[in-house]
Amino acid sequence: MFEEHLKKLDDQHLLRRLQTIASATGPTVMLNGREIILLSSNNYLGLATHPTVVKAAIDATRRYGAGSGAARLVCGTLTPHESLEATLARFKGTEAALAFAAGYLTNISAIPALIGKDGLIFADRLCHASLIDGCRLSGATFRVYHHRDMNHLEQLLARRRTARRTLIVTDGLFSMDGDIAPMKDMAQLAEQYGAALYVDDAHGTGILGRTGRGTLEHCGVESRVPYHMGTLSKAIGSAGGYLVGSASFIAYLVNTCRAFIYTTAPPPASAAAATAAIQVLEQEPERRARLWRNRDRLAQGLTRLGFRLAASESPILPVIVGDPDQAMNLAQALLTHGVYAPAIRPPTVPPATSRIRFTITADHTNEHIDGALAALERAGRSLNVM
Numbered sequence: 001m002f003e004e005h006l007k008k009l010d011d012q013h014l015l016r017r018l019q020t021i022a023s024a025t026g027p028t029v030m031l032n033g034r035e036i037i038l039l040s041s042n043n044y045l046g047l048a049t050h051p052t053v054v055k056a057a058i059d060a061t062r063r064y065g066a067g068s069g070a071a072r073l074v075c076g077t078l079t080p081h082e083s084l085e086a087t088l089a090r091f092k093g094t095e096a097a098l099a100f101a102a103g104y105l106t107n108i109s110a111i112p113a114l115i116g117k118d119g120l121i122f123a124d125r126l127c128h129a130s131l132i133d134g135c136r137l138s139g140a141t142f143r144v145y146h147h148r149d150m151n152h153l154e155q156l157l158a159r160r161r162t163a164r165r166t167l168i169v170t171d172g173l174f175s176m177d178g179d180i181a182p183m184k185d186m187a188q189l190a191e192q193y194g195a196a197l198y199v200d201d202a203h204g205t206g207i208l209g210r211t212g213r214g215t216l217e218h219c220g221v222e223s224r225v226p227y228h229m230g231t232l233s234k235a236i237g238s239a240g241g242y243l244v245g246s247a248s249f250i251a252y253l254v255n256t257c258r259a260f261i262y263t264t265a266p267p268p269a270s271a272a273a274a275t276a277a278i279q280v281l282e283q284e285p286e287r288r289a290r291l292w293r294n295r296d297r298l299a300q301g302l303t304r305l306g307f308r309l310a311a312s313e314s315p316i317l318p319v320i321v322g323d324p325d326q327a328m329n330l331a332q333a334l335l336t337h338g339v340y341a342p343a344i345r346p347p348t349v350p351p352a353t354s355r356i357r358f359t360i361t362a363d364h365t366n367e368h369i370d371g372a373l374a375a376l377e378r379a380g381r382s383l384n385v386m
């Protein structure tokens with residue numbers, strides 16, 4: 001049964017395999033004994049390997065141990081988790097914050113805590129899988145609207161029975177396309193139709209907005225969106241998810257989120273690393289500036305070479321190839337030429353939009369970017385995809 005399933009995936013060029021990396025996921029990595037330029041990590045600001053962040057993780061491990069012992073309601077909240085939440089709330093300008101072991105767990109437990117089977121959810125068609133799973137788990141009636149299409153969302157809002165509790169669900173910065181949700185219009189529709197708004201800012205946090213607070217800051221709607229989620233696993237360079245909002249909202253989550261109540265607290269090291277990373281990103285705004293300069297250099301290079309770039313507004317730069325086998329071939333050719341950026345295929349992205357999703361970080365040098373573009377030119381030429 002397993003073999004049959006795998007063979008079917010392989011025949012459709014949809015089989016996924018793991019690659020072993022024998023180094024940190026920096027601007028380059030060691031893969032099969034070769035140094036390769038990495039263009040696919042979400043470690044946008046390079047904070048996963050920042051000395052201050054690494055030291056914070058080591059110090060916390062020495063002092064608090066490798067594991068947390070139990071769920072926080074069972075054996076207490078360790079100081080590093082409390083400091084992380086205080087830091088998150090200060091950074092985001094909210095009363096309170098709650099940290100989870102993963103962004104995935106945050107979404108699959110917060111959405112069911114916020115809406116039940118009598119409710120109605122409208123979600124962007126390109127929402128992250130963890131949001132979709134959270135929506136399904138809630139048992140609410142679940143409808144998708146066309147990607148970033150506010151007319152479609154408004155039609156759905158206008159057509160429903162108004163008494164029904166309604167949650168609008170979206171990524172802030174879309175993970176596979178790199179474009180940004182129209183948050184001003186969404187906040188307006190939520191207010192006008194009395195719906196709640198659940199924003200996942202996994203990718204916006206740390207990189208968007210004047211001070212890196214994320215998509216809501218970028219769109220100027222922080223005061224109109226009372227709560228939102230994000231992750232500590234991307235620009236923050238550690239692991240975990242979080243929600244920020246009012247003190248009563250956070251206390252409600254502590255009492256209702258099953259993936260908070262029934263799972264062991266994340267290791268002290270990841271909480272301490274995330275706290276240090278937020279401080280570094282506030283103290284070193286030049287990292288964000290370098291990220292955007294690198295993003296423009298890579299985007300301009302890809303366009304100059306004639307690749308079909310998605311309408312990205314961020315350091316996520318997807319080159320749309322179409323068929324999964326073509327995307328696989330391009331990824332393989334890139335690897336041969338010294339660049340690691342895997343093919344993203346259905347079901348992660350819609351059919352016929354298989355792509356190479358390039359991401360760039362603040363730590364890439366001009367030499368890395370130009371070297372990657374030269375590899376792309378050779379790989380693209382050999383396959384006729386540009």
Ligand SMILES: *Cc1c(COP(=O)(O)O)cnc(C)c1O
Pocket residue numbers: 102103104105107128130131171175200202203231232233239240241
């Ligand atoms: C990565 C991601 C998540 C999951 O976060 P993890 O911390 O990796 O579990 C959730 N939502 C979006 C939009 C993501 O890109």
